[in-house]
Amino acid sequence: MQAPTKAETIRRKWPSVPVRSRLQLLKHNRYWKHRYLTILLLPCIIYFFVFHYFPLYGVQIAFKDYKFLAGINGSEWVGLENFRKLFAMESFNNAFRNTLIISFYKFVFGFPAPILFAILLNEIRLVFMRRFIQSISYFPHFLSWVILAGVFTQFLSPSTGPLNLLLKEIGLDAVYFLGNPEWFRSVLVATDIWKDLGWSAIIYLAAMAGINPELYEVAKVDGANRFQRIRNITLPGIAPVVTIMLILSIGKIIQDDFDQVMNLYNPAVYGVGDVLSTYTYRTGIESIQYSFATAVGLFKNVISLIAVLIANWIAKKVSDSSLW
């Protein structure tokens, strides 16, 4: 049987298109019609394929025994061996536990802090003072943890750091905050709040700005005092935003702050401070156990993905306004 000609194939596939040449067909293609737009979009799509979708292909080494010379494809499949090894490893379980504990503390103390700050800041009457305080409060947000870790190692130094000098002044013993396992998690939580307090408060302040000022006026006329006004006007006014932020924080349950821990910790506090991302880094990059580290990363990413999806799903149910 004779193979169909090209023209025939085209006619069969697109019967409505009169066939004269390939160019003719191309002209009916919508991407060709908007070819300048296609050119504009192309770099972006290539980027997402190369740097976001393609690395997913490399995730398979979590189920392989990766050998550098053999490459991703040539390395041998080992099934769930890496994961079995992982869960048997005390250092992994330690990092997993720390991740959850630190996230939990950060949530318990770090979630209400910016709300409280926003409420108090909102009560400052002088507009320029309010702006001034706010401007200062979110300054640390813009600095990297490398800088901040440098700042804190100096500031918390047991011998010359001002905080310890202050402690000595009032008759207490100096504490090596960054090297003492009893203190290290508190340092992580405190510095995390310190860095992002002002920044996280922005969204609550914006919500408060949306509250009708007449409500406050009426309450004042009715003789409501400051705390009553905060309780009955401000809090209900920001409640929807608080709810959304609360739900979205579920998504962060296993997300650790790699930059923070990586720059603040040291071998003396691995027991309480090592988290999954720093553990991945040490096993993968420093000890060159690529397959093992990829398995750790995959474990974390899967839990993280599930948590984020659950958070989004609940947020959608609650408010009809999901992330997107």
Add this chain to the structure above:
Amino acid sequence: MKSIRKLRIHPGGLLFDTVNMGMMLLLCITTLYPFLYLLTMSLSPSDVSFTTIKIWPEKFTWANYQMVFEHKYIRSGFVNAVIRTVLGTLITLVVTVSAAYVLAKPYFPHRKFWTQLIVLTMFFSGGLIPTYLMIKGLNLMNTVWALVLPSMVSAFQLIVTRNFLQSLPAELEESAKIDGANDIYILWKIVIPLSMPILVTLGLWNIVFHWNQWFDSMLYMTRPENEVLQVVMRRIVLDGEMDMLSTAVPEMQRQVNTETLKAATIMFTTIPIILIYPFVQKYFIKGMLVGAVKG
């Protein structure tokens, strides 16, 4: 969106106001004092001891900063950081705005699909090792592209930009189109001049991002002269590789106080952020609220 609500002074609650103001000022001090302390340290001569709390240097010197400026790797680190920041921000702006412009066009084929494809990437990542192996495989190690390309487009920024472009009136573009202008010309001549607010916001986001980024440089740069400033600083301050500092100026080695030098190094890395802070404040906040409210 202005977060300023009109409040009128009224009698009563004076105690609350005083306590509240006191707490807020204490908070400001807590935020700023660590930096003030480092500034004091960095401006102090090496023989000043730091065993009492200081607010301002007793003796004043630029010597620490001079040594920092003369340091070989701090210099190269600064240059590398500037290069990656400028190059990275420019490429990000061009690619993000181009793509956002296309995705804002309702008639672009499969627009929904392409948008979803991009948004989806916010929910997963290949992880550290696969990305690392890929950069290695693409032979990007020790090149500036390893710092610029992996973070070229952020899905979040892309969506925020698209939302902005969608809010522009379509009439202007339509008349240009009737005159026969193509899309790239329209984007460049008509849309970009109208999009300055979002461009500045995007620019600042990426400048701050690139300046603060350190981990990619630590991973992908294997030679010290290729490292960015943050990594050089990290090695000096956190890993205590003081030989990096002391060998730089051998004749001053005797009188080197490592702590004051570290402080000067940290301040030197912080100063660029302080310089753009006034602009950052104005545009970041707007951008953050746009992202949070509209998505």
